Amino acid sequence: MRPFDLDVSWLAACIALDQSSTGGLWGQEQWRRELVDPRRLCIGLADADQLLGIACGWLVVDELHITVLAVDPSHRCLGHGASLLRALLERALLNGATQATLEVDASNDPAIALYERFGFRTAGCRSGYYSNGGDALIKWLNLSSMAGRV
Numbered sequence: 001m002r003p004f005d006l007d008v009s010w011l012a013a014c015i016a017l018d019q020s021s022t023g024g025l026w027g028q029e030q031w032r033r034e035l036v037d038p039r040r041l042c043i044g045l046a047d048a049d050q051l052l053g054i055a056c057g058w059l060v061v062d063e064l065h066i067t068v069l070a071v072d073p074s075h076r077c078l079g080h081g082a083s084l085l086r087a088l089l090e091r092a093l094l095n096g097a098t099q100a101t102l103e104v105d106a107s108n109d110p111a112i113a114l115y116e117r118f119g120f121r122t123a124g125c126r127s128g129y130y131s132n133g134g135d136a137l138i139k140w141l142n143l144s145s146m147a148g149r150v
Ligand SMILES: CC(C)(COP(=O)(O)OP(=O)(O)OC[C@H]1O[C@@H](n2cnc3c(N)ncnc32)[C@H](O)[C@@H]1OP(=O)(O)O)[C@@H](O)C(=O)NCCC(=O)NCCS
Pocket: 021, 022, 068, 069, 070, 071, 072, 075, 076, 077, 078, 079, 080, 081, 082, 083, 102, 103, 104, 105, 108, 109, 110, 111, 113, 114, 115, 117
């Protein structure tokens, strides 16, 4: 399986995966925007027509703002998250990004371990950022440091 660019034909699958893996970050209109706007990157991983994971980000000048990284709960710990993140970062590099940033729940150990494996460093913390009162870590990666890490 190889990561590929998602288009709007995957809209329903993105919404379903978002629901099953994060509880639903975005509604239909937001997902549609993600899939059609050329400054937003959306990468998928699928087994035939079954979407297993997604990685999305917004290109803002020379920065990639990662907005979603999610793998279907029954397909985790198989390397799909790393494969999607690598593909998203490579695509951002090709589009001129030099840095990548994201926010992650400070209690989300699997995601933090994944981001640290790629070399993301914590640059700050937003206290009480999430609706459940949880803190968000702000992480950054210099994309030129990525080569050879993953
Ligand atoms: C975070 C997430 C995308 C990881 O996807 P995954 O396909 O299971 O990850 P991979 O199998 O590619 O694992 C890659 C690395 O991530 C880390 N990791 C993944 N799952 C982990 C776990 N349960 N515990 C600890 N580390 C974990 C490890 O460093 C792992 O590398 P290793 O296999 O060499 O140890 C997945 O757990 C997920 O979808 N979570 C819900 C959505 C979410 O929280 N997204 C992040 C929002 S910022």
